Amino acid sequence: MSSNPPVWHLFVPKLFTTLRRGYSVDSLKTDALAGLTVAVVALPLAMALAIASGTTPEKGLHTAIIAGFLISALGGSRVQIGGPTAAFIPVVFVVIQQHGYGGLILCTLLAGLMLIAAGLLRLGTLMKYMPQPVITGFTAGIAVSIFMSQVKDALGLPITQLPGEFIQRVEVYAEHLPSLNVWAAITCGACLLLIVLLRRWRPHWPGLLIAVVAGALACSLFDMPLATIGSQFGSIPSALPSFEFPHIPFDRTAELLPASLTIAFLAGVESLLSAVVADGMTGGKHRSNAELVAQGVANCGSALFGGLPATGAIARTATNIRSGARTPMAGVLHALFLLLFMLLLAPLMRYVPLAALAAVLLMVAWNMSEIHRFRQLLKSPKGDAAVLLVTFALTVAVDLTVAIEVGVVMAAFLFMHRMSGVVSMESEHRWVEQDVDDLSRAPSDNQQARLPPGVAAFRISGPLFFAVANRLDDVLNQYPDTPRVFILRMRQVPLVDASGATAIGQFLDRCQRSSIKVILSGAAPQPIAVLGSMHINQHPALLGFADDFEHALALADQAGRPDAGFE
Structure with a gap:
């Protein structure tokens, strides 16, 4: 008689499983090529995400290196790539604006501990039950928020302090629109067009990096009056991230708890969604609870090195798979390649114009919006469409936490209403x-x-x-x-x-x-x-x-x- 495997098997990292079964030189070559490809994609994206979050570009690089390494080394997915993602931008921006960067470090650390607890309590399966209209609603809302956050750099508007609220941002943009920088708008538009054309005609080329490099070269050659990473943030340090145990103001824990819950929720849901997408592309099966524990450890590690929140990145994971990744070593090598890029290329990154990075994030926002799925869900039953629209509107106009809470509650009530007339019909059957066939049936009924x-x-x-x-x-x-x-x-x-x-x-x-x-x-x-x-x-x-x-x-x-x- 076979017995169930021990509970600790649920938390064994996929990297350990891979190495135990044997790891060939051929697999190492394939994973190294995939890791290098993803690192090239992640380099400009990590800097752009950090700037859009209201902090300095090296914070994004440090997060991609540290969290990316830990997620691949400890995670429950064979091909997951972790790092900073666009979903965190609205939350991180508001936390930094209201509580400073120290408040964000505390939020990230608390979110990491919550994710570890969720994994140990084996809540990974429950987190996959999020209704699709809620996911699409807040994802599209985040895409709109990202788009609005990039208008300033895309048009070169001279705004010193950008408000966090949607309506106030629109008012500030309208006020400063007459003073837009034409060169910034041209650079952003040209980089955006270059990304679109490369995706259509050369999909295997690193379009984001090519556009950023082209923008930097054009800015330097033609001496354009544009804000760059160097003029805005100074030089990026070409050194290893330094470990620093943060001072934890426990008296502010209750104040920062809602934001920490939001970060933990986003990290958990997005990482598991990314793992499910990866399973569909590879035919594998991830360990959801091991993935949550890895996400928690990665966020704690990122906080201890002064980084940003991190999670599994769907686009980078898909790039990793298409590049031939076989094992988690591809993700580990992606983090090491990023570290090498930072150490060698940091002096050159100061010439990158912010308008070019804005083009990168505008493309990210468009991809994240999933317009086709949003339109598809609008044609679904009226209750689901209402959940979608309410979640989307609250994400854009109010707060992501409120949007998710209201969306889930609406979906739950909608489900209860639908089930009230049919649940008893199938209460004794498996889903x-x-x-x-039932063995009690006659042989002629053996379908x-x-x-x-x-x-x-x-x-x-x-x-x-x-x-x-x-x-x-x-x-x-x-x-x-x-x-x-x-x-x-x-x-x-x-x-x-x-x-x-x-x-x-x-x-x-x-x-x-x-x-x-x-x-x-x-x-x-x-x-x-x-x-x-x-x-x-x-x-x-x-x-x-x-x-x-x-x-x-x-x-x-x-x-x-x-x-x-x-x-």
Whole structure:
């Protein structure tokens, strides 16, 4: 009889697992190339994020080096890349403005301890149950906040103190707009255009770094009257980050606790979202609680070296995977390459114009906004669309903490309202179960045996909503041989919300990458309407809808033939 593995297995770093299984020279070469590629991308981004947060560029570099190293060395994902991210900009900016940089250090340290506690309490699974409209709402709101924070440098406006509130920023910008610096606007626009063109025509080139270098060269060659890193912040120190245990004013802990909770929440959610995205791209599976502990240790380490909050970075993680990363060593080497860049290139960074860095963050804000997903969720059921819009509006106009609290509460009430009429119908069944027949049935009812070769079937029982939608990720992992056709039986699914529809869309994306066609069998009117309103019913991997299992078998038998020719 097999016994469950001990609890401590949940916290074993993926790096340890990788090295224990053996690490070849070929893997080291591949990871080194991926780490170098990500470091080139992270170099200008780390400086830009630090400046947008209201601090100096070397703080961003120190964070990317220290936190990036610890997250890869201790984390539960094989390919996660950690460091400062755009999600923290609004929170960090306000904390520094109200409590100084010392207050931010305390917030980051407290957030790190909270993340360690969350991981040890095995709350990683719970943090993945965040409703999709809330995630998209506050992510799009943060993107708007980042955009607004970069108007000053993008247009070269002579503003000494930028307010943290959205409305006040708009008023200050309108007041100073007549005094914009034309050279700054041209530089920012040119760098932004260069990034867009490189992404379209040369997607494998480091577009962000090329744009920043081009902006610095143009500024120096043509002697443009632009604010640069050197004129604004002085020289970047070309030395190792220094350890300094901060003075902790315990009397301010209660005052800074809300901001610390927000930082911990953002770090936990974004790191786990990034790990889930990485799993989808690699076919692996991360250890969520080990990842939370690593994020906590990384934030504590960053605070002790005077850095910023850190978390898993989705864009840099995706770059790492596309560059061929195999193990966490790629992330470790990315941090070491960044350290080498800082030690060797620090004197040259003083010539980088702030307008060029503003272009980098404007592109980050655009990518972070996920306009396509925002529009898609607006077509979801009215309740989900309301949660999306309220979370977005509160993030932009009020406060990120308030936005998340209100959004989650609204989603919870919406869920309870929807479940009130259907929860008793499926209370004795598992949410997602394999499509195996009841042994008490007659042999003629053995539907599993009737499946044609190369066809697999799976049944979902119960409402597909935000708390269970992520379980669709594990469906394909249960089949050692990849099927040609997949029948998803949905007769026992009374409703699908926006998160469930998004999960089906992501499931179809993964099937498309594996050349699997999908048939949705017996879907009720409500799920069909939601999938139709969000245009998921037009997915290329979707072979079609079947009225019942007999119809699905006929479609699968036809499509599953080797000479069917579907792609």
